[in-house]
C-alpha cells in the first residue's frame with residue numbers, strides 16, 4: 270500500500286477531494302492511504318505557536334522551524350523508508366507528468382504544506398528532499414497543491430484507474446495533448462460527431478486521433494513537440510497538417 274502523508278496546520282482537510290472518485294475507491298480498497306499530520310501537535314508552548322515574525326522586519330508571519338522539523342521527523346518515521354519529503358512551494362521545480370511518474374515509484378510521499386509567508390529557510394535547506402511548485406501563481410497554502418500532486422501520482426498506481434489504456438493515451442503522458450472526445454448523442458445542438466469515429470474502422474480512427482493530437486499540440490503547446498522525437502507516422506501527419514493549412518490560406 271502506498272502512503273501519502275500531508276504535514277499541515279489544517280489536518281481536517283484530508284482526504285477532501287481525494288476521498289471520492291477513482292482515488293477514493295483506491296483508498297477504500299486499501300491500495301493507498303492519505304493521512305494528515307498536524308504540525309501544531311509538535312509545538313511545546315502553551316499557545317501551540319507555529320509562526321513568528323520575520324527577522325529583519327517586513328509584513329507577514331513565517332512558520333517556525335522547530336515544530337516543522339519535529340513533524341517532518343515523525344512523518345519520516347511513519348512513512349515507508351525512502352519516501353521523499355517534498356516542500357510545496359511556488360519556488361520549487363514546476364510539477365509535470367514526468368515528475369508524477371518519478372514520484373509514483375516511491376513507496377510513499379510526504380508533502381510539507383506552508384501557510385502565511387512560508388517556511389524558515391533552514392527547513393528548506395536541511396530537512397527536505399525536494400521542492401515542488403504547482404505553477405507560477407501563489408495560493409494561500411500548500412494543501413491544494415499537495416492534493417493535486419497526490420492525485421496525479423495516485424492515478425499512475427496500477428489498478429487505481431480502472432482502465433490502464435486511458436492512462437496511456439492521456440494528455441502529457443506522451444507529451445502530446447489528447448485528441449477530442451465525443452459521446453452520445455451523435456447530433457448535439459446541430460453539431461455532429463466526426464463521422465470517422467462512427468465508421469468502425471479502427472485503423473482510420475487511430476490515425477484521425479493521432480492527427481488531432483498533433484494538431485492540438487501544434488496550436489496550443491508547440492513547445493511540447495520540440496521536446497519529443499516524432500515517429501515517421503507523426504512527421505508525415507504533421508507535414509500533412511501544415512500543407513492543409515497552407516492550402517486553406519491560399520484558397
Ligand code: SAH
Nearest residue numbers: 357358383386387402403407408410411414
Ligand atoms: N511568500 C511565499 C509564498 C507563501 S504562500 C513565497 O513567495 O515563496 C503559502 C504557502 O502556500 C507556501 O509556503 C506553499 O506551501 C504554498 N504554495 C503557494 N503557492 C504554491 C505553488 N504554486 N505551488 C506549491 N505550493 C504553493
